[in-house]
Amino acid sequence: MDACASKYPILILATEDCSYPGANSVGQAHQNYPDNTYIIRTPTPALFPEKFYLDCFAKGIGGIIIMSCGVECPYEGAYPALAKRVDRIYALMKQKGLDIRRLRLTAICTVCNRAFIKEVNLMNQVVAELGAPGSEARAA
């Protein structure tokens, strides 16, 4: 395993109304989590097309956690649209030999501190195990 593997950046797409304040809540509680995580604020992750995710992996992002509002999404219909899109991304990832564990769709609320940390740690383990994005295809 690549010694630097766990340092491959993890991108977190966090919704403005739920998981981004949720990440701030983790900060307010001074709870630690791995520092290779980069949180990007978005109205809803449903705005990102499939290509965005694949490009991220191609650029070297080790894992992406989509932290949506789930069924609490203020945009009625956005979450089902996002879930369908993620299915399509998984199919494309498989075609490209990318381990689909590198992308995870979650729902994190404004005070879901434990869930936030659990998801980040899980993804960090996955990225540590898999190493550089695309390396799993080369190894296969």
Added chain:
Amino acid sequence: MSKLNNCQEQPKIGVYVCHCGGNISDHVDVAKVVEQAGGLDNVTVARDNSFMCSDPGQELIIEDIKSGKVNRIVVASCAPALHESTFRGAIARAGMNPYLYEHANIREQVSWVHHGPGATDKATALVAAAVGKAGELEALEPIRVEAEAHATVLGGGVAGMSAARDLAAQGLKVALVEKSPFLGGQVAQLDKTFPSNEAAGELLSALAAQVLADQRITVYTCAELSEYSGYVGSFKLKIRRTPPSGEDLERLALAKDAAPGEFVPFVGVAAWPVPYEAEEVALVSGAIVLATGFEHYTPPMGEYGYGQMPEVITLPELIRLMADESATGEQLVVNGKPVGSLALIHCVGSRQIPGVHQPGPDGKLNQHCSRVCCTATLQAACELREKFPETNVFELYRDIRTYGRGHEEYYLNAGRSGVIFARFEPEAPPVVTQGGEDSALTVTVLDKLLAGEELAIGVDLVVLAVGMEPRDNQSLVEKMKLPVGADRFLLEVHPKLRPVELPAAGIYLAGACQAPMDTSEAANAAGAAAAKAGAILSAGFVELDPFVAEVDESKCVGSGACVQACLADEAIEMIDTQVGKRARVNPALCMGCGVCVAACEQGAIELSGWTLGQYEAMVDAIVAQALPQGA
């Protein structure tokens, strides 16, 4: 608003890193972050300050803008929810477009969660990402739409009437739309309200008198929203009034002699006349307040014997029995039978647990706490003990949640007045059986307070403290595309930051349509909703955030994919142009979710302020900073 359109120039980005006292600089090497930021492309100024949000901190930004050193701003500090608007305000004061701004969150998401060199490296990467986005920013202008000085309030309970009164007090015309022939909603089903013990009838009469006397408020009873379109400032609504039927006819019979504005106990405030034939009224409203209220949980047949044993009733039914003027004496009398003892069972239809409780007809459980039933039950227990001292009262509860001001007094008073408490586990609820030694029923409960000892309590009446459920608003939800939470109540944008707003601008929540709340809280929420609606309508126009979809017609091929994907009716339409059909966004209707962006294969539609190009620039910057050397 006229601001310098600085985005026409080559980006000159100013980066300002905050120490936040020591909140950031105790864990992040701010000097190093500033040094690294100064070396990034397009960065012309990189500074730090103990408190960027302070006046001297803001002055740094203002001076750099005015002297022409910068035309885009990045501030790295606390969470954007705290000071994004502060810095946008400073930028605007300097004469620059406030949307040429990006925020890097290096306190909540860096210094408070990471320590050592990793914290500094991450802060550097987040600043680089913000700089990457800032380089792609364009000047935006708020969306300005004309606003009708008229609001529509749906629901004529306490929340709806309060909202209508408060809106009218701001000089707005108001349509108050109530489904039934009466005003007052669920409060009309009460005798006294807590914590003041004020008579519900007096409270409603006073409120309804203000509403009915105000010339600016038009009350439509027996009315429902039948058509909905438009956007903030100009919602086009149709209100359909229909002659009363079913239960409403029974209630009308009880109130047949009531004068307009008169309160009829357990019915409501008469708001005559009722329509004799169906009619439709067209309205144009600048804002809408939803105050459609709640319903009481109805126990299914057999839950604690409800529906099978006539001695098992609900708390609203008990309140009505106690309010009967003839109900006096040493003991409560129900159906001609004296009640020597009664048991009040808490959490019926609230805090339901999967695998323990049976779902309702819709397959859902009420997992929420209804919040008000503990105090309401204790209030009833205190009144029972006071009014009928020879009636023994038992309270069987899971937890007592008397959370509000003055509510705990009911708990203390209940204990002092001889109410006996037994605490049960949800997995082992009380069992109600017919017959007892000297009683109509026996309630068996494993009392946690007595280390799980089984108590068999002989009672003549069992009262179920039923919870609050969302009203069936399906038609409204579908018509207006309202967000609904997992608990089936209407869902606000953010419980703390935007607690009475919906994502669609100009639509607000008031009262228990949003969540279980008591009368005071419903009135508070109504006041907040009215203030929000009034604030946007009073100017005659509405300025909306410019973060809405925008079509690049040079890329659009007219596929209509964005229209298909759009979550808001009519926010995107296909229009005929000289080169064929092209998509066009109505900014006032766009919710800014961006679902259309992902749907367009041509990349012809973007969300202003959140474009894919900006996100890609952020990712590029993160990768450049964070990827291991040689990876």
